[in-house]
Amino acid sequence: MAYEFIIGITEHRVLGNIFSAYLIEKEKMFYSIKKMVKKFDLEHSDYTFTEQEKELVKLVENYSDEALVRKFARKGKTDNFFRNLDPALFQEHISPYIDRQILKCVSILMAGRVRVFLKQAKYANLYDEDEMQINRSFAGYIFQFERTTEGTRYNLLIEQDGEHINLQHKNVMIVAHNPCCLVFRNKLYAFENLSSKKIMPFLQKEFISVPKQVEEKYYKTFVLNTIKENRVLAKGFTIEEKETDHIVILSLEPTLQYKPAFFVRFRQGQKEYDPNMQSGVFVSMDEKDGTYFFTKIKRDFQWENGISDLLKELGLTESRSAYTLPITEYLDDRDTLYELVNWLNINRETLEQQGFLLQQNKLGKIYSTDKQELNIEIKTEADWFDVYAKVKIGPYDIPFIQLRKYILNSIREFELPNGEVAILPKEWFTRYQEILPYAKVSGDSFRLKKFHYQLLRKNLKGIDKTYIARLEEIGENRQKMILPDKLKATLRSYQEEGFSWMFHLYINGFGGCLADDMGLGKTLQTLALILKLKRLKRGIVVPEFDNQDAQLDLFSEPVTEQVQPASLIVLPVSLIHNWENEIRKFTPSLKVCKYVGNQRRKMNFGKTLLYYDVVLTTYGTVRNDIEMLAAHSFFYLILDESQYIKNASSKTYKAVSRLDSLHRLVLTGTPIENSLSDLWSQLNFLNPGLLGNQAFFKREFQTPIEKKNDPEKREKLQMLIRPFVLRRTKEEVAKDLPALTEQIRYCTMARGQREFYEKEKSFIRNTILQNIENQGLEKSAFVVLQGLTRLRQLANHPSMVEKAEELESGKFNEIFRCLENLMAEKHKVLIFSSFVKHLNLLKERIEAENWKYSVLTGQTRNRGEVINAFQNDPDNRIFLISLKAGGVGLNLTSADYVFIIDPWWNPAAENQAISRAHRIGQDKKVFVYRFITEHSIEEKIQLLKDKKSSLARKFISSNNPFKAVTKEEIVGLFS
Known part of the structure; x- marks a missing residue:
């Protein structure tokens, strides 16, 4: 015979009426119960359970004796659990728990085909008349209140599928209490939100009367709460459902953990409430001339959800009733506050257009939410850029240079004249912390040297793009220059590139470091440049000689115009001969002299500079003759093996730094021998201020890179020096070797x-x-x-x-x-x-x-x-x-x-x-x-x-x- 799965309504000795699961078999006149189904049977039975039946078994077993003991018995108190059951524990915890399981069962029964029977303890079998009809929807109910001169009375109307159900003086079996589930006339009725306590009085009475003397309290409590949660018919007083204005309040305040966040509150009419409030209805009561007036306002959940969606569209995320930005998960409290205020600055206009009321609470300060605008104007001069910048915050115009110490010291809070605190945008620190250390303040503007053009190009709008493009020719895409006709050598392609690079530096007035590997021809490239520039008029005024005849002997004719002086090349003693030979071999048209040894004492150095194109000298000679040499101006000042000046505190560095020239160039195969300070010394000689002063360089670059291997600092340093340092290794340029x-x-x-x-x-x-x-x-x-x-x-x-x-x-x-x-x-x-x-x-x-x-x-x-x-x-x-x-x-x-x-x-x-x-x-x-x-x-x-x-x-x-x-x-x- 085939078994059937059913739910039986049985009476538990302690729990009262509950659902149990059975397998039954059809006999001629009755149904015999074959088995009470347990969870174990789902995997160990010949009967094939449907998914609904499996779920019902699991729900029923959730309140089996064993399950309740496991869930609610104190440790070591499992024996005689039901005999010694605490009434408060049962009423407050166990009974509500069982009710929830039964309601889930009822929902499944309504939608499925499982039959329900009333299983009475005194009968071993089930009969057709024991079957309960299952209503396929929840029962409805209406509270009726009628106020008269004597008092108020109310009753409860119950409906099922449009039919009024009268329970008074009838045999009603309560299966679950809250929400209520009951059996009446072999039908199973279930309510979604109605407690059996609200039904019980009307099983014996038609209505409940409330005396006049307690009426006011009764209306303020029971009636008001009933109107809030249920359908109500009223006679003798008024219930009005109102549509009200919607206002959303967005408040910036600390959480319980003191981390700043946005909190949303809604206001409908006079009622302000939290979005997580459970109630969907607000009811208020007024009394006038002995008449009660109730106002009922329904929450507009669609509008509330729209507010939440808008905030999320604007970049916020919601967690535990608070809104914040995803990035703040990784920030401390202060930076979190700054990010949120900045978000307000950006989105304030949008929020106000959507009806938001913006507030700040418990922050200790009032932060400005006015939009911040930075306007920049740049004027290009011969050797520098003048930068005029103003910040507009609400009604205030503030010279940007006033924010210099804030940006350099990473202080984001700036107090406005009205006492509010503006949070300076993080972007300004990212952009201008790179620029301001090199800026020289001039009134309400600041000035930057031309060799910092890369900082301006990257971080400032409004700069002359054509001018910058010309400067960028120094980089990889520079235009090749025509070599001088009198050069007695054929340059390799990389040497031509080096020559062109140096020429572009010359055009723009920058110093450069040619740092090719030894043997790649740094000397030849440099001589090609000097030859290319020979005797160009560079604006140096030739001093008058004491001996007019000597001048005529030197130049064959009187000097009547400005003349380019010689270039001074400073090098180790051992390289003097090499340079002299290279000049004679490759650039014989260049006039060269050596300013070394005792013979230099016999020279008229002023005349020497006018006659010769190149003067060779040594580092030792420069140190010894610095007072005399510093009194003259040179066309090019070139240092070979420039690592000789790597120590900025040395006499050599201080001496060569005093020499005056229109242009500077250094040559070395090892610009860094021991430390990045070597690099600073040489580049500061070439372009003073390019890398800031030595203390700044050590703090900003040397220590972070050498001791912390900071990739950002390394990249920034490379960006600053890249246009002014050219290095090629043998591997890069030797044509016999593949890449x-x-x-x-x-x-x-x-x-x-x-x-x-x-x-x-x-x-x-x-x-x-x-x-x-x-x-x-x-x-x-x-x-x-x-x-x-x-x-x-x-x-x-x-x-x-x-x-x-x-x-x-x-x-x-x-x-x-x-x-x-x-x-x-x-x-x-x-x-x-x-x-x-x-x-x-x-x-x-x-x-x-x-x-x-x-x-x-x-x-x-x-x-x-x-x-x-x-x-x-x-x-x-x-x-x-x-x-x-x-x-x-x-x-x-x-x-x-x-x-x-x-x-x-x-x-x-x-x-x-x-x-x-x-x-x-x-x-x-x-x-x-x-x-x-x-x-x-x-x-x-x-x-x-x-x-x-x-x-x-x-x-x-x-x-x-x-x-x-x-x-x-x-x-x-x-x-």
Whole structure:
């Protein structure tokens, strides 16, 4: 026989009437109950339950004896739970909980086909007459109040599907109390929001009477609340539903956690309320001449939701009744306040148009929400820009220069004349903190030197774009200039670019640093410039000579016009001869003299400057003769090997800085030898003020970059110096070499590898620290090296350490991922490692992939055959090489990829490895990948290498070799 799932209404000994789930079977005259269904049965019964039936079983079991004991019994009080049940606990918690489960059941029953029966305890079976008809909708109800001269009476009208239901003096069974669910005449009635307490009185009475003497209190409480929550018919008093004006209040105030946020409150009529208020209706009562008047206002949820949507469209997010900006999640209280006030400034007009009333509460200050406008006018002079800027905040016009100290010191609060506080936009700090340190105040304006044009171009509107475009020709897209006819040399293309770069600097009155690698022809490029500019009239007044005859002897005719004086080139003593020879070889039309040694005492230096084009002297001579030299003006002042002036406090720097010239140029292959202060000294000589004074430079750039590796400061410094420094390395310009691309591949450790690595690192660190403490750093060298080697091996592959042979390697997987791509594209690759064991691990995998390969280690006897096999066999595309065996003596130009799979201290060894492929004869671009395991000893070593050598490379340096680490750095490797 087929079973049927039903819900039975049963009486619990303590809980009263409840729903229970059963499986029944149809007999001839009745239904036999086969099983009370539990949650367990859903998975362990032959009966197939529908989804609705499953949900009903779960809901019913939520208030089973066991479930109620688990949920409500105190710890250790589960025995005799129902016998000792606290009435207050039952009324306030358990009964409402059961009612909620029953209401959910009723909702399912209304929509489904499950039948309901009244299951009486004294009968074992069910009969057709026990079935309850289920109403498919909730019952309605209306409260009727009638006020007369004697008092007030009220009754409750119940409706179901348009039919009035009279419950008075009838047999009614209450199944749930709040909301009420009852059985009447074999029908199941359910109410959405009506408590059984409101129904119970009318089971015995037709109406309830309220005496006149308590009427006022009754109307203020019960009647008012009933009108608010229910349909009401009134006689003898008035209920009016009103439409009112809508006002939204947006208040900026602190949360309970003291973080500023926006709070929304609504006002309809005289009622101000929070959006999270549960009630959707407001009712107020007035009494006039003994008559009661109720006003009922319904909340406009559509309008409220529209307000919320608008705020979100304007960028706010809502959380816990407060509105804020997403960015404030990461800000402190002060910056959060600033962001929100700035948001008000931007959106105030929109908000007010939408009827918002803006308020500020409990902030301690009143913040201006007036729109802030910055108007800028720039006038271009010969060597500087005059910047006139005014800020308009509401009715106030404020010279922008008055905000200078606020912007430089990151103070965003500016008090207005009316006492309100304006929050200066963050954008102004971002834009103008870069400019104002270099600005010179002049009345209500400020002045910037022309060489700061990049700051203006980036941060100021209103600048002459044509003028700026001309200055930008100094950059990469500069126009090539025609070389002088009398130049006795053919310049390479990069040398022509260097010449053009220097010429554009000359046109714009800027000094420059030519920082090409040694041997790339800095001298020749400079001589080409001097020759190009020879005898141009530059506005220098030639002083009258005491001896008119000597003047005529020198120039063959009287000087009657302004004449360009000589250019002074200052250089180390050892380079005097080289410069003199270069001038005679390449620019013989330039007249040159040496101002050195004792012979200089015999010179009439004023006449010398007028006759010669170039004067060569030394740094020592300038120091010794500075008083005399400082009295003269030069056309170009050029310093060769300008690192000689890297120390700004030295006599050499101070001396050359006193020399007067129309133009300045410095030449060096190593503009940075030890510190960024080297760079400041040379660029401040060239363009005084370009990088601010030395204290500013140290605070703004040197310390953040050298000690904190600040990328933003590094980028800003590069932007400032880029137009005035030109550096080309041999690799960039040597036409015999292809382009070399180097890249670091960071590899993430496999999970087991990471755990094993961290465990070993901790053990090694403790061992080393103890060894250093007991024996000192010098005697701990072997232990340190041993620990470093072990960690290197683990970072490469755990199988290189005996204990971890079964573990996976993240680097190993990344190497083979790259190899798979290269093999598919038929590239050839050299793989270098310090560890033969590492190469052997790779070899095993390569063989499993059926790739052809070669191997060269210290054990290889047939080097020539191995090398030829790789070079000449197109299918042999992988060469495994140990660094020790393959560092020198190899020419492997058939490869265009190089893998350094375990980089280490010495870059020279790596460079030798790279040179196996990247050398003369190579006709392909060479790509170099260094594989470094993240968060490992390899990464720490790379950071140390960068700290010592990348600083100069990033700022046009000469790549100083790596130097020995300190005790602190060694200890830091294992932190």
